Structures are given as C-alpha cells and as structure tokens.
Amino acid sequence: MEDHPKPEAMDRRRFYIAAIYGLWSLIGAALALPASIYLFLPPSARQKEEWVDLGEIAQFPVGVPEEKVFRHNRKDGWRMISEKATAWVTRMTDQEVVAFAPQCTHLGCAYHWDEQKQNFLCPCHASTFGLDGRVLTGPAPRPLDRYEVRIEKNKLRLGSIILSNSLSHSPQNGARPGAEAGCSSGVSRDGTALCGPESTQETG
Amino acid sequence: MRRRIIDWLDHRTGVETAVRSFLYEEIPSSSGWHQVFGSIAVFLFLLQAFTGILLAFNYAPTPGDAHNSVRYIMTELTGGRLIRGLHHWGASMMVVVVVLHMTQVFLWGAYRKPREATWMVGILLLLITLAYGLTGYLLPWDNRAYWGTVVTTQIAAKAPLAGPYISRLIGGNGSVGVVTFTRFYALHVMLLPPLTLLLIGLHIFLVRKHGVTPSFQESGPTKKFFPEQVFKDTVAIFAAFALLVVLAAIAQAPLGQLADPTDTRYVPRPEWYFLFLFQTLKLFEGPLEMVGAVVLPGLALLGLLLVPFIDRGQLRRVRRRTTAIGIVLLGALGWGGLTAAAILTTPANIEIAEDLSGPQSWQQLSPEELAGIGYYRKENCSSCHLVGKTGRAVGPDLANTAIRKDAAWMILHFKRPQAMIPGSAMPPIQLSDSQLNSLAAFLLKLTPRNAEALQSAPAFAVEGALVYQQYRCGACHQVNGVGMKLGPKLNALSRRRTKEWVVQHFLEPQKMSPGTVMPPYRFSPRDMDRITQYLMFLPPEEP
Structure with a gap:
C-alpha cells in the first residue's frame, strides 16, 4: 500500500493526518487557555479594603520616623487571617504623614532608622533611604513602598501597601515616590508624597 | 535541519524508532x-491527572481548609x-468509558487465549478507576x-x-475524621496515579504483544495503526472531550455545606456509579448483610476475572455471541x-447547596452570637479550648457535639465551673x-461547620457587634x-445607605429620618467607626 498508493488513498491519508493534528491542537488549546488563566490571573478580590486606625497624629513627632506595630485582617487565599504588621510612620509636617512598608525594596529585608546618620539602613546589603523614602545608596532599585494614608479628624489611618514603582507621579527615572491612592493632595515639589487633611474622602 | 536533529536524537535515544514502531x-x-474506548480511557486518565494537578495548586488537603479552598477555587479563581467541573465530570465519564471498553472487549470475546492477562489487568484498572471515585469523593469535605x-x-x-x-488502614476508628x-487524599494523589500508570503501561504492552484481536475468521490484509485508526481514536477523544467541556461549563460541580457530623437530617448517598451496590445492600438484612x-x-469480581477461563468455546461473530450479549443486557438491566430504585427511594435532601456567592459564615451570625466571639477572644478561651483546629486542647473541643449543652447549663458552668464539672480546671x-x-449563644451555634467563623470573623465586625449589643x-x-x-431591618444596609449617612443618623436621627423614634447616640469615635463598619458589612437577609 505504501509502495503504490492510489491518489484517493493519498488524499484520505492527508485528510486523516490533518484532522489528527487539528483536533489535538484544539484539545491542547482548550486546556492550555483556561489552565493559564486559572494559574496566572489573580483571584477576584471579594474583601473590602480595610483601613487600620493608628491613633492621633499628634503622637508622632515631626521629622522623626517611628516604627508602629498594628494588627490587621488580611485575606490569604481562602482564609481570613489576623496578623501583625509594621509601618515606619513619619510626620513630615503638622498635617502631613507618610507611612513606609517595613521591607527594603531590594530583597525584602527589614530595615531600621539610623538615628546618627538620619537615614533608613537595610542591614542586608547596606541600602540607605532618606526620610522621604528615596534611595540614597546601595542596591535598592526603587524608593521605599508606602501604605495608603488617610487623616480623618486628626487620626491616622493606613490602607494597603502601594509599590513605589506602580505610582503614577514618578519623576523621569521612575524611582521617586509619588502619590498614594488615598491622597488627593498628590506630590509635593520635592517628590515626596504627602497626605493632608483634605484627603479624607473615600476613594474606593 | 529538522531531519538531522531527529536523526541525532534517534541515534542516541531511539525515540523516533519507538514512536514509528508504535504508530505503524x-x-x-x-x-x-468499536475499538476507540481504550484510547478515550487513557486520554481521560491523563486529563484527570492534568486537572487534578491544577486543583492541587489551590487545594488544602485538611478537613479544616478543604471545603474553603474548594469554594475559593470555584468562586474566586478565574477558570x-x-x-x-472537568475533574468532577471527568471522573464520572471515566467510569462510563472504562465500562464501555470492557463491554466491547467482552462482546467481541477479545479476552481469549492468549489475552487473559490483558483482560485481568483491565479489570484491575476498572477497580482503580472506582477507587479514584471513592477516595476523591471525600475531598471537598462537604456533607455529601x-x-x-x-x-x-x-x-x-x-x-x-x-x-x-x-x-x-483507612483510619476509620468508628468515625471519619482527619x-x-x-489517607484518602494520599491514596488519591500518591498511590493510585503511579499504580494506574504502571498498569496502563502493562495493559498497552500486552495489547501490543498479542496484537489487536482480529474479528471472526479474519485472514485478510492488515493495516497500519496510523493514520486511519489514530484518526478514529482522535475523533472519539475529541467528541468525549467536547462533551466534557460542555458538561463542565453548564453543570456546576456540586459543593454542599461544610461537612457536619451533627447534621442528623442529612441523607447520605454515594456517587451514582456506586448506587447499585448501595441498593443491593438494602436487599439483605441482619446477618445476611x-x-x-x-x-x-466479591463473586461478581471473581467472575469477571475468570471470564477468559470460563468462556473457552469457539470464537464466533459478535452477533452470534448470544450468551455474551445476554449477560451484558442482564448486567445493564x-x-x-x-x-x-436507589434514586427513586432517596428522599429529597433538605440540604441546599452552598451559596457560592453568599455571605461568609461570620456574617450569618446574629449580633449576639458575633459579640460572643468578642467575649471568647477577650476571655482568651482559646488558651485552653479547641474550636475546630484553633486553640489549645487542654479543655474539650467546643465545636464537638459531646460538649453540647443548653444555655442555662453553660452559664452556670461559666460562673462556677467546678460545680458543674467536678475537678474542672477552668476558672470562673x-x-x-x-x-x-x-x-453561650455563640458556643451553642458552634459546629465543625461554622467553627471557621471564629477564625475568619474580623475584629471590626466583632467589635461592631459588641457595640450593637451594648447599646441594645x-x-x-x-x-x-x-x-x-x-x-x-438592618440587613443589606449598605445597599440603601452610605456609611456617612448612618453616622449622621446615629448623631441626629430626627434630622435624617423625620418622625423616627430612635434616640440620638453619642458613641466614642472608635465605637462609631466599628458599629457603622459592621452595619455596612451586613449581608442581604437569607430567604
């Protein structure tokens, strides 16, 4: 049969092979597509944003970062967990506050405030950050990440963490901090994101 | 170039030669x-493995988390x-296809010498398919x-x-628990899959060793497996797959309420392909059970295994194999x-399926019960008691029915623990x-079903409920x-009012709702925040 194939036999053979490839491609695509969506798309958020109360802003001295530990609820996959979290809160002026996420933007180590040098120092690879979160030295690729911040009736409230590289008000190198989603006041001239008392309206 | 790569690879691995000898x-x-069913069964097994692995990426194999994680997969993950659905309906389809494959082999008498071992390995594969169904059935951890x-x-x-x-061996110490x-999970994902692969490999090896059974007195020219038969197998596999996708898309895989060992109303039933066994059991009572x-x-299984040794007569055309056809018809009947009969005698289950879009369990608690969680946390009860799986097991598990008492007993016990349980180490x-x-209201509400409420009820809601209770x-x-x-009624308040409106209403009810009898409330800022936040989270009322 292979030696002297008739033309119609050849046509049929070609049809069979084309159908085999075609149908298996369809099956492959019909499985790969939902599987990729299932694995790569983030879960649909069903939890309302939670804002944590950190108390009166008067407790924070101006210009001195303070480490605040608080408890918040977080949805972790299928569980709602209550966990401790930390923020480095700095009151920039009377009514302006920033709160940094406690991890270095290089590899996620916990950093601390170096009182003598007046900067944030990461002990892992010696990245340093200014009071406004900007990278001063070291391998950190971007400024410190920030919590969404609101001030309502002189009380400080923290929302979720916004990565500094996802902020819209970045200068040309895209590395300086910008406005938090919760702030209507946007960015001050020196690039620091500030949140004033006028930013009390809910944004989402 | 492509040829050279293939030649290089074949020279070193022999893969092309192997594929060619398989296809040709x-x-x-x-x-x-009529011979496509074996291929469909292998395809379905691979599909089950694929979807099973995908599910395992988001499935937590513990009774505490299993149900929640399945719900998470179904409601929060796209796809x-x-x-x-593919995994659930695929399991049923696999049973159907394996049985069809076996029936075809039986009708054609393809188990005869020298293919007895092929048949027996096939029977083992049927049992494994059923074992998958049995062990997988437990994994969603719902009542069913x-x-x-x-x-x-x-x-x-x-x-x-x-x-x-x-x-x-299956860990049943009189009850089904962790x-x-x-063990069911381990069997389902660790033991059965490699065993299946091994037996499928052996099965195909034996089919190839003895060749596909020719029909009655066939002596004509043979043909190659590829492409004609591969085409037919592919079309059949595609049809089965398409049917499965449609089924998974339109018929949602069931997920009932979280398993509740105290639910005395639930009418248990096995998966549909085990119903005949379940019904058989009803025909025998007492010692005959x-x-x-x-x-x-056991006899039926033994009979199946021994079929090749029982039927040793002349091979006939399929249509002339009246005994075989009769047995199949009788079996089907x-x-x-x-x-x-099992379906008809099953009373309608009172249980409604889990409302996958519905409120979380803590949201279904009354304010009094939710406030009870607040007192439970405040009094640090979890330092001695287990609820489900949180806390320490010094005292009894409060989600366990054994501890179930009435409210009056509980309150006396709270006040004077030793008076109610002599020797109790619990402080008043x-x-x-x-x-x-x-x-007490909260503890009375506790079952393993809603023990998760304690874990998942967020602080703001508990504190909001405490304020709600405090101000009656x-x-x-x-x-x-x-x-x-x-x-x-305050359910679904957020659909009608904003949080700011509610705050204003607390402060000046007359201004916001002229004619209302509600007095103004001067909560502390924190209490105001908690109670309004809690009220805004109240779900729509259940029917």
Whole structure:
C-alpha cells in the first residue's frame, strides 16, 4: 500500500493526518487557555479594603520616623487571617504623614532608622533611604513602598501597601515616590508624597 | 535541519524508532470505531491527572481548609469552576468509558487465549478507576462527601476477617475524621496515579504483544495503526472531550455545606456509579448483610476475572455471541434497575447547596452570637479550648457535639465551673449575665461547620457587634432574623445607605429620618467607626 498508493488513498491519508493534528491542537488549546488563566490571573478580590486606625497624629513627632506595630485582617487565599504588621510612620509636617512598608525594596529585608546618620539602613546589603523614602545608596532599585494614608479628624489611618514603582507621579527615572491612592493632595515639589487633611474622602 | 536533529536524537535515544514502531503497528483490517474506548480511557486518565494537578495548586488537603479552598477555587479563581467541573465530570465519564471498553472487549470475546492477562489487568484498572471515585469523593469535605464516606467505610469495616484491618488502614476508628481524610487524599494523589500508570503501561504492552484481536475468521490484509485508526481514536477523544467541556461549563460541580457530623437530617448517598451496590445492600438484612456488602460484589469480581477461563468455546461473530450479549443486557438491566430504585427511594435532601456567592459564615451570625466571639477572644478561651483546629486542647473541643449543652447549663458552668464539672480546671468567667448569654449563644451555634467563623470573623465586625449589643440595638432592629421589628431591618444596609449617612443618623436621627423614634447616640469615635463598619458589612437577609 505504501509502495503504490492510489491518489484517493493519498488524499484520505492527508485528510486523516490533518484532522489528527487539528483536533489535538484544539484539545491542547482548550486546556492550555483556561489552565493559564486559572494559574496566572489573580483571584477576584471579594474583601473590602480595610483601613487600620493608628491613633492621633499628634503622637508622632515631626521629622522623626517611628516604627508602629498594628494588627490587621488580611485575606490569604481562602482564609481570613489576623496578623501583625509594621509601618515606619513619619510626620513630615503638622498635617502631613507618610507611612513606609517595613521591607527594603531590594530583597525584602527589614530595615531600621539610623538615628546618627538620619537615614533608613537595610542591614542586608547596606541600602540607605532618606526620610522621604528615596534611595540614597546601595542596591535598592526603587524608593521605599508606602501604605495608603488617610487623616480623618486628626487620626491616622493606613490602607494597603502601594509599590513605589506602580505610582503614577514618578519623576523621569521612575524611582521617586509619588502619590498614594488615598491622597488627593498628590506630590509635593520635592517628590515626596504627602497626605493632608483634605484627603479624607473615600476613594474606593 | 529538522531531519538531522531527529536523526541525532534517534541515534542516541531511539525515540523516533519507538514512536514509528508504535504508530505503524499492524492491526487487523476489521479494526475500527468499536475499538476507540481504550484510547478515550487513557486520554481521560491523563486529563484527570492534568486537572487534578491544577486543583492541587489551590487545594488544602485538611478537613479544616478543604471545603474553603474548594469554594475559593470555584468562586474566586478565574477558570476554577471549569477546571473543577472537568475533574468532577471527568471522573464520572471515566467510569462510563472504562465500562464501555470492557463491554466491547467482552462482546467481541477479545479476552481469549492468549489475552487473559490483558483482560485481568483491565479489570484491575476498572477497580482503580472506582477507587479514584471513592477516595476523591471525600475531598471537598462537604456533607455529601462526609456522609457518603461514612457509609462506605462502615461497609468496608464489615468485611469478614479483613474488616477491622481495612477499617484501621483507612483510619476509620468508628468515625471519619482527619486521619481518614488524609489517607484518602494520599491514596488519591500518591498511590493510585503511579499504580494506574504502571498498569496502563502493562495493559498497552500486552495489547501490543498479542496484537489487536482480529474479528471472526479474519485472514485478510492488515493495516497500519496510523493514520486511519489514530484518526478514529482522535475523533472519539475529541467528541468525549467536547462533551466534557460542555458538561463542565453548564453543570456546576456540586459543593454542599461544610461537612457536619451533627447534621442528623442529612441523607447520605454515594456517587451514582456506586448506587447499585448501595441498593443491593438494602436487599439483605441482619446477618445476611454480609452477602450484599461483600459476598456478591466479591463473586461478581471473581467472575469477571475468570471470564477468559470460563468462556473457552469457539470464537464466533459478535452477533452470534448470544450468551455474551445476554449477560451484558442482564448486567445493564440489573445495574439500571438497582440504580433507578436507589434514586427513586432517596428522599429529597433538605440540604441546599452552598451559596457560592453568599455571605461568609461570620456574617450569618446574629449580633449576639458575633459579640460572643468578642467575649471568647477577650476571655482568651482559646488558651485552653479547641474550636475546630484553633486553640489549645487542654479543655474539650467546643465545636464537638459531646460538649453540647443548653444555655442555662453553660452559664452556670461559666460562673462556677467546678460545680458543674467536678475537678474542672477552668476558672470562673467574670462577665455580666448578658455577656455570658452572648458567649453561650455563640458556643451553642458552634459546629465543625461554622467553627471557621471564629477564625475568619474580623475584629471590626466583632467589635461592631459588641457595640450593637451594648447599646441594645436589637431591642428595635433585626439582623439576620434576630431582634425586634420596631425599626427597619438592618440587613443589606449598605445597599440603601452610605456609611456617612448612618453616622449622621446615629448623631441626629430626627434630622435624617423625620418622625423616627430612635434616640440620638453619642458613641466614642472608635465605637462609631466599628458599629457603622459592621452595619455596612451586613449581608442581604437569607430567604
């Protein structure tokens, strides 16, 4: 049969092979597509944003970062967990506050405030950050990440963490901090994101 | 270039030669559509493995988390419902296809010498397919899974001689719990898949060794497996796959309420393909129960295994194999009759399916019960008591039914623990009567089903409920069907009012709702925040 194939036999053979490839491609695509969506798309958020109360802003001295530990609820996959979290809160002026996420933007180590040098120092690879979160030295690729911040009736409230590289008000190198989603006041001239008392309206 | 790469690879691995010898295998010219079922079964097994792995990426194999994680897969992950649907319906389809494959081989008499071993390995594969169904059934950990498994394990435990050992092996110490669950999971994902691969490999090897069975007195020219038969197999596989995708897309895989061992109303039923066994069991009572549970299924299995040795007559055309056709028809009739009887005699289950878009369990608690969680946390009860799986097991597990007492007993016990349970190490709880009532109300509500409420109820809601209780809002309002109806029901308040409106209403009720009898409330800022946030989270009232 292979030696002297008739033309119609050849046509049929070609049809069979084309159908085999075609149908298996369809099956492959019909499985790969939902599987990729299932694995790569983030879960649909069903939890309302939670804002944590950190108390009166008067407790924070101006210009001195303070480490605040608080408890918040977080949805972790299928569980709602209550966990401790930390923020480095700095009151920039009377009514302006920033709160940094406690991890270095290089590899996620916990950093601390170096009182003598007046900067944030990461002990892992010696990245340093200014009071406004900007990278001063070291391998950190971007400024410190920030919590969404609101001030309502002189009380400080923290929302979720916004990565500094996802902020819209970045200068040309895209590395300086910008406005938090919760702030209507946007960015001050020196690039620091500030949140004033006028930013009390809910944004989402 | 492509040729050179393939030649290079073939020279070193022999892969092309192997594929060629597989594809260009000589098969009888009579081969055709009736022989596609084996290929579909292998495809479905691979599909089950694929979807099973995808599910395992988001499935937590513990009774505490299993149900929640399945719900998470189905409601929060895009495509999750489809993936679980494919796995769920794929299991049923696999049973159907494996049985069809076996029936075809039986009708054609393809088990005859020298293919006895091929047949027997096939029977083992059928048993493994059923074992997947049995072990996988428990994994969503809903009532259906739990009660179905309770019945199955009880049947297994009754097997003569082996019963106690089987029972111990599947961790059923008279009940279905974490041990059984974990062992079923281990069987389902660790033991059965490699065993299946091994047996499928052996099965295909034997099919290839002895060749596909030719039809009666066939002596004509043979043909190659590729492409004609591969085409037919592919079309059949595609049809089965398309049917499965449609089924998974339109018929949602069931997920009931979280398994509740205290639910006395639940009517347990196994998966549909086990219903005939379940019904058989009903025909035998008392000491004869063994006959239905073990002897008959055992004999049927033995009969199946020995078919090649029983039927040793001349091979005939399929249409002339009247005995075989009769046996198949009788088997189908018996199976169908028993299954239909089982379905018809099943009372409608009171249980409604889990509302996948519905509120979380803590949201279904009344304010009093939710406030009870607050007192439970405040008094640090979890330092001694387990609820489900959180806390320490010094005192009894409060989600366990054994501890279930009435509210009066509980309150006396809270006040004077030793008076109610002599020797109890529990200190008296220093709370007011209404607070103790609240704590008791919550504990009375606890079952393994809603033990998760304790874990998942966020602090703001608990504190909001505490404020609600403290100011006796329930004296006028209703939440989740509890409370008076003087004022409006508060469920789904966020659909009607904004948080700011509610705050203003607390401060100046007359201004916001002229004519209202509600007095103004001057909460502390924190209390105001908590109670309004809690009220904004109240779900729509359940029907």
